[in-house]
Amino acid sequence: xxxxxxxxxxxxxxxxxxxxxxxxxxxxxxxxxxxxxxxxxxxxxxxxxxxxxxxxxxxxxxxxxxxxxxxxxxxxxxxxxxxxxxxxxxxxxxxxxxxxxxxxxxxxxxxxxxxxxxxxxxxxxxxxxxxxxxxxxxxxxxxxxxxxxxxxxxxxxxxxxxxxxxxxxxxxxxxxxxxxxxxxxxxxxxxxxxxxxxxxxxxxxxxxxxxxxxxxxxxxxxxxxxxxxxxxxxxxxxxxxxxxxxxx
Amino acid sequence: xxxxxxxxxxxxxxxxxxxxxxxxxxxxxxxxxxxxxxxxxxxxxxxxxxxxxxxxxxxxxxxxxxxxxxxxxxxxxxxxxxxxxxxxxxxxxxxxxxxxxxxxxxxxxxxxxxxxxxxxxxxxxxxxxxxxxxxxxxxxxxxxxxxxxxxxxxxxxxxxxxxxxxxxxxxxxxxxxxxxxxxxxxxxxxxxxxxxxxxxxxxxxxxxxxxxxxxxxxxxxxxxxxxxxxxxxxxxxxxxxxxxxxxxxxxxxxxxxxxxxxxxxxxxxxxxxxxxxxxxxxxxxxxx
Numbered sequence: 001x002x003x004x005x006x007x008x009x010x011x012x013x014x015x016x017x018x019x020x021x022x023x024x025x026x027x028x029x030x031x032x033x034x035x036x037x038x039x040x041x042x043x044x045x046x047x048x049x050x051x052x053x054x055x056x057x058x059x060x061x062x063x064x065x066x067x068x069x070x071x072x073x074x075x076x077x078x079x080x081x082x083x084x085x086x087x088x089x090x091x092x093x094x095x096x097x098x099x100x101x102x103x104x105x106x107x108x109x110x111x112x113x114x115x116x117x118x119x120x121x122x123x124x125x126x127x128x129x130x131x132x133x134x135x136x137x138x139x140x141x142x143x144x145x146x147x148x149x150x151x152x153x154x155x156x157x158x159x160x161x162x163x164x165x166x167x168x169x170x171x172x173x174x175x176x177x178x179x180x181x182x183x184x185x186x187x188x189x190x191x192x193x194x195x196x197x198x199x200x201x202x203x204x205x206x207x208x209x210x211x212x213x214x215x216x217x218x219x220x221x222x223x224x225x226x227x228x229x230x231x232x233x234x235x236x237x238x239x240x241x242x243x244x245x246x247x248x
Numbered sequence: 249x250x251x252x253x254x255x256x257x258x259x260x261x262x263x264x265x266x267x268x269x270x271x272x273x274x275x276x277x278x279x280x281x282x283x284x285x286x287x288x289x290x291x292x293x294x295x296x297x298x299x300x301x302x303x304x305x306x307x308x309x310x311x312x313x314x315x316x317x318x319x320x321x322x323x324x325x326x327x328x329x330x331x332x333x334x335x336x337x338x339x340x341x342x343x344x345x346x347x348x349x350x351x352x353x354x355x356x357x358x359x360x361x362x363x364x365x366x367x368x369x370x371x372x373x374x375x376x377x378x379x380x381x382x383x384x385x386x387x388x389x390x391x392x393x394x395x396x397x398x399x400x401x402x403x404x405x406x407x408x409x410x411x412x413x414x415x416x417x418x419x420x421x422x423x424x425x426x427x428x429x430x431x432x433x434x435x436x437x438x439x440x441x442x443x444x445x446x447x448x449x450x451x452x453x454x455x456x457x458x459x460x461x462x463x464x465x466x467x468x469x470x471x472x473x474x475x476x477x478x479x480x481x482x483x484x485x486x487x488x489x490x491x492x493x494x495x496x497x498x499x500x501x502x503x504x505x506x507x508x509x510x511x512x513x514x515x516x517x518x519x520x521x522x523x524x525x526x527x528x529x530x531x532x533x534x535x536x
Contacts, residue, residue, distance in 0.1 A: 057347065077428075079431070082430075086429035090422065094423070108430065108432055
């Protein structure tokens with residue numbers, strides 16, 4: 001099943017072209033890793049899916065991005081973003097308690113019943129594999145958690161809104177290896193229920209968790225293939241060079 | 249050798265400048281206290297602060313400044329009620345909603361508003377606002393607290409807008425993105441994320457705006473009617489602490505109880521603005 005399909009996508013920020021004629025698709029309930037050096041367009045690609053690029057007044061595009069066969073531009077942003085959660089590079093808890101951080105989304109979307117909210121919070125934190133670590137201190141400030149815990153809290157917060165897709169934008173770039181391993185483990189399990197797109201600077205991470213991997217370079221999609229194949233026998237020389245660490 | 253000497257001289261000169269400003273403040277403060285506290289040889293502090301009549305040159309003089317304190321408070325309250333919502337709305341619009349060009353024009357406009365001398369605002373208020381207030385509310389005079397509040401609101405607005413806008417702008421962009429990513433609308437993001445995150449800066453903005461209003465003299469003197477009676481609302485003439493000093497200091501006999509009383513009013517004003525500035529400062533630094 002195709003979750004997203006991207007056809008002939010060109011985008012610009014002002015005069016700079018950030019993506020050049022990208023055509024690809026993302027399958028339902030896979031982890032797609034997106035790799036590439038800085039300024040390769042991988043984050044711009046990610047932000048096309050939840051219409052985040054449109055917050056930039058200089059943004060222009062041509063081509064079509066569709067989710068479940070519908071042009072994302074025809075879905076209003078708030079509805080789209082409830083279906084597509086996003087986890088950022090730096091864990092970003094709000095200055096609230098652990099509980100309130102997770103309850104934030106459901107409450108914002110109109111959930112008034114406190115028992116329901118508590119259920120959602122518990123379920124989301126369990127899914128993000130942080131429940132056992134925080135269940136006894138739900139009302140402490142989220143800032144007291146470690147970086148890795150904060151990041152999993154943010155994953156929980158994203159899950160609480162009930163998305164179908166989760167976008168990870170370099171989620172481990174600020175984390176130590178142990179926390180990184182935990183976040184990766186979480187992603188692997190979430191894959192059962194969610195479509196996951198992981199933008200990462202860490203080629204090894206892409207190799208570890210991705211079902212398929214896409215390689216971007218200077219705004220072009222160079223190659224998209226099963227991760228095993230890509231990391232053993234890439235079809236493009238540039239992919240091979242990047243994976244081996246010859247540049248980037 | 250010569251270079252070292254130059255360094256030494258420059259260093260000491262700068263030190264002198266630094267010390268001078270402290271000394272000036274200290275001297276002003278000492279003078280104000282010395283003159284102001286002398287009034288309590290004539291009147292008890294309770295009578296001074298809570299006395300309901302201000303007849304400084306009658307025999308015997310009645311030196312109750314309650315009408316003046318209430319006058320200042322009413323005008324300030326009125327100005328705050330007008331300028332805080334408008335100012336914050338303006339700040340949110342500039343920081344979050346206005347597209348590039350509109351933003352520049354608005355910011356320029358706000359700066360221009362800050363550049364209008366208060367006496368000019370007072371003068372404009374006198375010929376436009378005063379008759380308007382008179383006609384709208386069917387009053388015998390338009391020289392009322394309300395007129396003063398409106399003009400003062402104009403003066404507080406630039407302070408409130410620019411500081412609140414800075415505070416909103418300083419909220420990390422990532423907060424906003426985080427809220428958007430959860431499917432929040434722009435307004436939900438502003439109301440539930442940006443405003444709370446910028447709250448300390450916004451409180452400081454409001455405090456500094458109010459500080460400006462409390463200390464303002466010229467415009468209020470021109471359009472509030474200057475009657476030193478206890479005001480029952482904003483639709484009556486009233487008189488503020490500042491206007492009293494400005495209006496009467498010229499006529500007060502040096503060394504008389506009237507003269508000392510005006511200095512004591514100065515102390516009260518000093519305490520009020522000092523408290524407001526300290527509060528604003530506390531909030532601003534909590535922010536950082």
